[in-house]
Structure formats: C-alpha cells, structure tokens
Amino acid sequence: MEKQKEDDAHYMVMALQVAKAALSVGEVPVGCVLVLKDHLSIPGGYESVVISHGANQVNATRDATRHAEIVAIDRILTLGTSSDQMRLALDTGMEQYAESSGFQHRQARQKHWEDRWVNVAGNPNHWKNQFGWKNKTYVELRSPEVLQNCELYVTCEPCIMCSSALATVGIKRVIFGCKNDRFGGCGSLLHLHRKEESLCESSANQSLDYSKQSSSKVSQGYTITSGILENEAIALLRSFYDRENIYAPDSKRKRKLGDNEDLIL
Amino acid sequence: MSLKSEETSTSSDVFVEIRKPQAEERPRTVTAFMMSIEPKQCSKIVKQLAQVLPLPESLAHLKRVRNPQKMKKQAESLPNNNDESEKKKPKMMLQVLIGHDKSVSLSSFLSFEPTLEEVTVPGRPPKSDAEWKEFNHIWPTTFLPLRSEEHHEKLLALNPDEIEQMTNIMEEQVRSKMQVVVVDPTDGRVISKSKDEYALQRAVGDIDNNPLATPVLLALQGVSRMERQAASKKSKDEFSKGQYLCTGYDLYAPYEPTIFEAMSCLHHRLRRLVYWDGTENPNTVWRNGLSRHYIHSLPGTNHRYRSFQYFPGSTD
C-alpha cells in the first residue's frame, strides 16, 4: 500500500514534468507517462518502466484530438505516426501561437523542443534512456496487448475521448491529478472507466438491431485513482489560462463569451 | 419555401436526426398562489415584490399581475354587455402572483394581511403563437417568438437542397467507397477522405498497430493536414484565411461512431455528422456514441453538433 502511494507520487511528478515541457511550447499543460509494471517483458530487473509519455500536441499538429494520452499511445504503438511525425516545425507552430497570445517563441526555441517531446530527460527509468529506439525489447513493447498491463499517470482527468480510448486499448489502471469538470470521462461527466453494460442487456430497440452486436466486445473497465498531486496540476493549468487571458485580443474574449451565451439559450 | 414538414419533425424520412429524448416535459399548467390588491397599490407592491420575492425560474414566463375583469371579458368575448355590470360593479381588484410557496411572509412591506388564494397558471413558456393565446386566458404570459420551440424546429428542418447534397455524398463518397469524408457544406466540396489520410500515414509508420487510428479519426486528421499546410504556407485556401479545424464542416461515415470517435468530432468543432449504419467493427468498445450515448449533445460542453442517420431505402 505504502509502496503504491510512493510509486504514484513518483510517476505523477514525471507526468507533471512532461506537462511543464508542453507549457514551454505553448500547449495546454497536461502530461502523462505510461508505466509497465511487474511484467515479464521488463528486462534488467526493473519492477516498472515508463514505456511512453505524452503531452498535448493540439497546436503543433493542428489536430484537436492529440491529447497527452492519445500521443503517449501513438508513440509506443506507431513511433508517433499521428503525433510527433505530424508536428509542424517549432518555428511555424510558435509563430502563430505568438501572434495570438503574445507568447515569446524565441524563448521556447531554446528549450530543446525535439528532445523534450520524445524523452523524459534525465530519467534513467524511461524506456528510451534504457533501451533506445531500435532495441529489441522496445519492439516487443510495441504490441497493443502490452497496454493491458500498463498504468497511465496523467496530470488531469482524461476527457471523454481519452477515457474511451483508454478503455479501447484495455488499460489496467489510470491515476490522475485534478478533475476535468468540463470534459472528464472518468467520473465527471461520464463513467467510461467502469465495466461497460453489454448492449444486448438493454431493452430491445425497434430501430437498431442490437442483437447483431451481442457477441461483440464490451469494455471491461479500469481502476482509477484521483487527486495525486492535484494542486500542482491545477497550478500548472492555471498558469496557462492566465497567460491566455492576458494576451487574448478583445474580439477573442468576446467570442468566448458569445459561445457561453449560446449554451445558456 | 413550400416545405410540407410535420410541425415537430426536424428530420426528413431519409435522414433521421439523433436527438436525446427530452427529459421530463414540464406540465402545461401548475398551481401557484396569488393575492388580490387594489389597483392604486399595484405598482408599489409589484416593485417591492420584484425586490423581495421575485418569481421563481419555473414561473418566469408569467406576468406578475392579472386583471380578472379583463380576463372574464376576454373569455366571454361579448363586447356590449358591460351596461349592466357597470351599475353593480364590485370593487375592482387586481391579482398578483406570489409563487409556489404559501407560507411566505409579506407582512414586512404590506400594510394589510393578504389572503393567498390558489390559482392555476401555465407551467412553462408557450411553444407557439397559438398556445400563447390559450395561455393568456389562464394567466397573462410572456411569449418570445424567436425562442419558442416552434421557431426552433423550423430553423432546424433540413431543406431540399441540403437533403440532396447529403444523399449525393452518402451515395457517391461513402457507401460506394466505404470511407469517411469531411465536406464543406457551402459548396459540397470533399475536404478530406479517410482512405487518403490512411495511405499518407501508412507510408510513414505502422498505423495498423494502433487501434485508435480509425477511419473517423483519419478523416479528421486529413483536415488537420490541410491546416498544417496552410500554417507552413504551402497552400492558399480557406485554411490560410483562418479555417479552424472542422468548423462549419460535415462528416459522413459508413458506420456509427463510437464514443471515442464522436468525442473526437466534438473536439474538432464539427458542424454535423451523418452516418449510415451499414458496417460494424466488432473490436471496438463503447459503441453507438450518438444513438445510445448522445455525445454530440452533451450538456455543458463548449460545442455541440447535429447528427443524422441515413436510411437509403426510404427514398422510393
């Protein structure tokens, strides 16, 4: 029990580190690490190893689905085919971000962007520092089934998209820092970490033929732990949104207000 | 437009809109309490009530004061029978709506002890002009035509041009090629195709190894690819003029998206999603993201989109 608490704090610190790196290049600071624990495929006597990590890449890829969790999964399974490999050059990405937010991109350029995105610098327990890109062990770790033995540490509660993605890959456990009131899928808006009720159990529906799906897969769910280093995660997010608000031009602020008004109607 | 649409349907027969069943419809009438006051006191008391005891949200569509004589006249709709009543005219009183709670204390600002009477009032805002007239016979009601359900439904109805465009795309791009496409509805141009994006990503990595690289996601990523090209100044199109993700665009799929895919579309600011339920992927979880989980119309999220199921058989 104590051991797990220690572990949770240890890996959450790493997730926060990844989130901070995202902040420095103008992304929403949410970060995660994907940890394989107590598994036969871990070499060298390690109890656990970080097999992937990710931070938001929404600005860099112009893809609103590239959240930290999705990026981490894409990295381990495809070497970042739909994330790292799709990123705009930092200059391009930051130029536009700088225009809209007043953020100094020169500053960010000095932050070793390339390395930060594929490595948790200075962490000997990270697979890349341990095994390198081309190592045989790494190739074995790339099977989607390995994710079923993984735990994901993420600074903020996964949104509905990510919560269902984590159910899709059959993750074992998810540990998060702060809650996600607007989009959270692990308890806030929906409970996608729970075992999914099979479709054939629901009442017969005249327009949709659920019977054809009776043999198909349902999510077995995953355990969640929340509130690990919660204040740190909140502080990080706040530092991002405060900056956004200071630099947002008037028209943009008004538009945001307008969106909310739509919802009230 | 001479559309003979049924009043409550926003769908055509071919494209059926996926809408979350309404929670509980609010009752047509409810009981509340009112008190009678003399006309000369009216404006002062109404002002004070607005301060101390505003009407609750559930009665916000009602006016505060009713003139029972006027109501009676309206009900009888006989213009010339006031001769007689003028003679033995009782003391004219106005009725003021208090709310649902009978036990409120009004003594702090009233110089008299009021008697609260039960009264039946409309329980919700009128849905149409006709209903408004009916409601006014029960208790004076406020009607905002532009916010009414009737007006809302009219705005939502698909027009024949839209139906034609939707049918063409479904048949020519989706059903015949079994792919997901993103379309600009202003001119019907296909912006992105899942099969093209699949080929582009397949060329650089092993995307077959990622169960999250589904056709819906790939089609969204095709749009992102164009936005990136514009950002790095490789193209001159709407994306260089500020097109943002799938804002204003429609996505067409040969299968119903999962929760994962449906929420991805929400993040991508999609305008509409149209699907044909003709294929299934037995290896995904949390399916029926729209028809079962209504991800496109979640309360509280910053964006919503409309979604339709296509029934190709119903054309003839």
Ligand SMILES: [Zn+2]
């Ligand atoms: Zn997410």
